[in-house]
Amino acid sequence: DTAVSQTPKYLVTQMGNDKSIKCEQNLGHDTMYWYKQDSKKFLKIMFSYNNKELIINETVPNRFSPKSPDKAHLNLHINSLELGDSAVYFCASSQWDSNTEAFFGQGTRLTVV
Amino acid sequence: AQSVAQPEDQVNVAEGNPLTVKCTYSVSGNPYLFWYVQYPNRGLQFLLKYITGDNLVKGSYGFEAEFNKSQTSFHLKKPSALVSDSALYFCAVRDDGGGGFKTIFGAGTRLFVKA
Numbered sequence: 001d002t003a004v005s006q007t008p009k010y011l012v013t014q015m016g017n018d019k020s021i022k023c024e025q026n027l028g029h030d031t032m033y034w035y036k037q038d039s040k041k042f043l044k045i046m047f048s049y050n051n052k053e054l055i056i057n058e059t060v061p062n063r064f065s066p067k068s069p070d071k072a073h074l075n076l077h078i079n080s081l082e083l084g085d086s087a088v089y090f091c092a093s094s095q096w097d098s099n100t101e102a103f104f105g106q107g108t109r110l111t112v113v
Numbered sequence: 114a115q116s117v118a119q120p121e122d123q124v125n126v127a128e129g130n131p132l133t134v135k136c137t138y139s140v141s142g143n144p145y146l147f148w149y150v151q152y153p154n155r156g157l158q159f160l161l162k163y164i165t166g167d168n169l170v171k172g173s174y175g176f177e178a179e180f181n182k183s184q185t186s187f188h189l190k191k192p193s194a195l196v197s198d199s200a201l202y203f204c205a206v207r208d209d210g211g212g213g214f215k216t217i218f219g220a221g222t223r224l225f226v227k228a
Contacts, residue, residue, distance in 0.1 A: 040220075041151075044218075045215045045216070045217075056215050058215075092157075098207050099162070101147055101159040102159070104149075104157040104158070106155055107156050
């Protein structure tokens with residue numbers, strides 16, 4: 001069983017469209033994250049949720065809206081997609097404790113054309 | 114503010130030789146340090162971490178890392194590199210200010226092991 005699963009794996013869409021990426025973890029973790037990896041492989045945190053509560057909200061355009069229906073799911077909705085949104089988006093999960101490692105999904109490669 | 118530096122974009126090593134991937138960090142409190150590896154078209158995989166205790170920590174696939182508080186470093190090492198070790202390696206840091214707070218990742222170092 002996949003520990004952290006994201007769908008879709010690839011997403012190609014036109015500018016201006018709205019799209020969602022789904023993430024689910026079956027590890028029993030209470031904290032989930034969205035990271036963005038750009039073309040230079042730089043990894044930056046976007047959001048963090050703990051038990052469905054938003055904990056970290058980095059300087060991300062408000063076109064990006066995370067939603068956590070329960071602590072096993074963290075979805076990412078993106079409105080009015082722009083060319084610069086093209087990247088690989090990773091979902092991850094961990095326990096709340098600072099000393100625990102994160103488990104990552106395989107990523108969603110978003111291409112905006 | 115937390116920060117992580119990986120000074121080398123790429124490290125090249127011959128198979129069978131020892132490898133080192135460098136990482137230095139800055140945190141306000143005590144550091145929790147992690148190494149992750151990313152293979153092509155895959156998510157990051159945890160390799161090892163330093164929380165407290167012995168400065169030399171051992172992890173997956175024969176990797177180890179040494180925590181050096183005075184030099185604020187956490188270099189990743191392996192005594193004998195394999196071609197299959199070729200991947201992108203990320204150092205990450207989190208301080209002990211509270212649970213679940215954000216982990217800061219370095220820019221990544223691409224390791225290339227030549228047969």
